[in-house]
Amino acid sequence: MFGIQKSISRRSINSRSALWNLTSLEERIMLAGDVGAAVALPAEVGQPVHLNSAAVQPETPRSVVFVDPSVPDLETVANGIDPSADMILLDGATSGLDQISRVLSQHRDVASIHIIAHGASGSIQLGNQTVDEAALINHQSELRAWSSSLTENADILLYGCSTGEGEAGASFVRRLAAMTGADIAASTDATGSERLGADWDLEHSVGVIDAALALDSRAMQRFNGTLEISIRAAGVTNEEQMELQIDGVTVATYDNVGGDAYGGQFQTFTYNVDGVSADRVRIAFTNDLYDEAAGIDRNLRVDSIAIDGTTYQTESPDVFSTGTWLSGDGITPGFRESEFLHTDGYFQFAEDQSPDGSLIEIVASGATGDENLQLEIDGVVVQSWESIGTANAVLSYQATETVTADRVRISFDNDLYDPDNGIDRNLDVDRIVIDATVYETESPDVFSTSTWLPGDGITPGFRQSETLHANGYFQYASEPVSTNPGTIGLTLGELTIDESLGTLNFIVFREGGADGVVTVDYATSNGTAGNGDYENISGTLTFDDGVTGQQLSLQITDDDFYESDETFSLSISNPTGGALLGATTSQLVTITDNDDVFTGVIFEDSFEGSTNWTANPFGTDTATTGQWAAGSPESTTSGSTTLQLDSGLTGSRALVTGLAAGGSVGSYDVDSGLTSVLSPEIALPDGAEIELSFSYYLAYLNNASNDDFFHAAVIVDGNDIELYSDHAHDADQSAQWQDVTLDLSAYAGQTVQILFEAADEMGASLIEAAVDDVKIESLPALPGTISVATTGVNIDESNGTATVVVERTNGRVGTVSVDFATVDGSADASDYTATSGTLTFADGESQQTVTIEINDDATDEDLESFTLVISNPTNGAVLGSDTSAVVTIADNDSTVADYLPDMLPIASTLLQNLSIDTSEIPGRELLRFSTEVANGGDGPLEIWGGSVSGNSQQVFQRVYQADGGFRDQLAGEFVYHPGHGHIHFEGFATYDLILTDTSGNVVASGGKTSFCLINIRQPLPDATANAGQVHGRGGDSCGNVQGISTGYSDVYSASLDDQWIDVTDVADGQYYLEITTDPENNIQETDETNNTARVLITIGNGQVTGG
Known part of the structure; x- marks a missing residue:
């Protein structure tokens, strides 16, 4: 503390003012030296005491001046005190009342006591305590003892700002006068420098004041101190800027307002000024920011302001706001009764008129002394007391209206349990007194939200206890109440952010109520984003009583990889404490990438110059001739068939199997095995849409088979992944360039090689192949083209469902959608369930399906159809050429007799033309034989082509009926064979060589399974056809309608390819x-049981015989 020394002798007292120097001394109460007497003209009772200098008159009784160390400009105060007075500088670390009592116990006949300290309405700051009326009551024995040290007409002058203001000040002065027996004078406004709007008048008094002021006029003029305006406020983000305005002029600006707005933890901001009324004060919020993507929402919460010791609550009905949001009308200027400014604006306070209302007194204490207490009326905090002490204190509040007990709550808001440091805060409320009526806290009609009892812990209810063990409140004279813990939810359902954001904040709100302590669990979960893209978090959020908002934060990873948009979500669950989940419990977060991806040509080779392709790269090729080579090829023909072109597609050179000309098997063509060629290594960029394109031809004569092929593959990490294949057929095929485009996007970010292969698998075929204009390029990121993959779908009525495939090509970037709907044709609601909706393709997704329910009714119907149509692509996607699919339904309910075929393989034909062929494929022995299938039924086998998809075509069996009509049913597929130039009915027959022992195992099978069905001869002339001949064909050709008439057969001679x-x-x-x-x-x-025929044959020494 600071001590005071006099540096002037007694003889100089009449020539100049005494000078006091402040010197750092030991911690003790210092008494000034000479004790003189100061007199002045007495003040009239009830009139303001104007504190002017007094003439020094040594014969007057002594005066004692007590100065609190918190007083500003302390040296000016010390030097202005009359040297004849005893000046005591109080110790700020101990009780001021105790110090004054000890000093007075050593004095007698004290005519005046002067106390210079900070004050507020009904209180004054002395040492480490705020002395209010409750403190006077608690120290009444000490205060009554003061009278023994005072003269009969002694005066006590209180220089604290506003100590005598209002009813609280008047009550304080009356009680002090009653206890000490002295006449009391106190200030009702700011005390201090006139330059700062204050004065030295003590406007309120009890009794006749005879004492003069403690300071001389020079000190009063030089004094620079005043009391302050204090603001209790907190920010949501701690970046909020707050301004104090007086009469519309900004006098102070506070940046980065701290605290916890949602948690009710406030900071105090001060500004020194006196003589300002509340109606001249505005608190403004000036830097609002709402950034949904970054999770930023600045808001300012102002709990209250205090002016000259008087507290003004922000939620008071007479506070005007221009920036408060309410659910009913948003942000609208008005008297909002809220502590929040949600946007730039201000609170305009109003002067307290101190109307005549109920006097509420609270008798309470704390377990540690640090407990805070709040008085609420109708749920609004009207007065707060901090650190109320451990002894029962009487806390008073003068209401502006008549208040009944059922409107009163006493709340506790700073609970702390720290057993390691021996701290356990609890608030004890003995009783409240309203207008002299006592209400005991332990009464059965007092409701508590935070009282602990052994049987059930802390449970809201009528607990009949005086103690709040956790943050909560007592509600007096109330009927049983139901608390409302509220609902907990997230502010947004979806949020899109940039990868570079860094910290992502989530706001979790409690709405509709904030009673009690509640918790909610939270956790993130991966979508397309993984743990390397963001910080995965989980845990439990706790909302204390009254807390309405919490914030969660996580980090977004700003990597260097190109990625499509990725998603994850944050979800809340498992609320406790009676809280419920709100409407929004999960927030989907989309992370947009900020990394560039290469677009353009990655690799290109037209083989016009040197090349780095490697023939037989694995050393496993088996072809004896026709190895791949880059160069200028020679033309090769056989009859009218061109097997090798004499140039590339775009130049003179190409990659060719055998550059030299050769017109026979084994002469420069691919012969007796496989030949392969491999590109150099090609690094594909990460995250790109990558396309491989090339041109090729595969040429062959009619001695080729389905086993001969051209393949294209990609090599990734040593794995051979086939991309494209083309197989030969038993027909002449001239060389003709074909363009191929393939998607390599699945291998983005990897190093690959392209492999081409050609094979004469059986060794007997004349095969040539070539490749030109190989290019790999990274395409611009496109959302793609959406089309129906299969434009025709044929199903049987009994299938139950029909499926239409919708695909996305030419790009798969981003999430896109397309609408779909069915449209009736000859089929209607009785045949299928109409459907419509939207298909969504996630980022990178290329296929979706629509499933349509088919009604298996009991009605005999013809073929019926409806259409599925796609439309309205979104997010940049476009429609392709195929936007609809026709779904055809075959009926299964006919009750009319059918004329059906009966397929009979003829065993004797198998023995005709039996031979072992060693010339077709050198080095191989081929068992050749003829086959014949006859129709012994009463109706034709008639196959009709249906919907086409690529090389495949669905087919129907047409069944003629006794009433002269027909019906169609699904029967498999036609497959187009380019080498033959026509279509075959797939899976019509199989050939097997079977052991004769009891195992019956198949030891070899034929490769031919597809056939062109025509009438060749009539082995069953007695079979009667009850329907006409096969329709739509010439009898010996393979068209869109094929079949075998009743009594006729189709023959496949031993000399045919693959036979x-x-x-x-x-x-x-x-x-x-x-x-x-x-x-x-x-x-x-x-008859389905007679479809097999077999004969016994003997194989030996390269020969075969029947039997």
């Missing part, structure tokens, strides 16, 4: 040669 079984590795011996027609039962027949 054999390879028996090279079959041991000599006896075997069954077996043919099975309709192995998948696709055709409806009169």
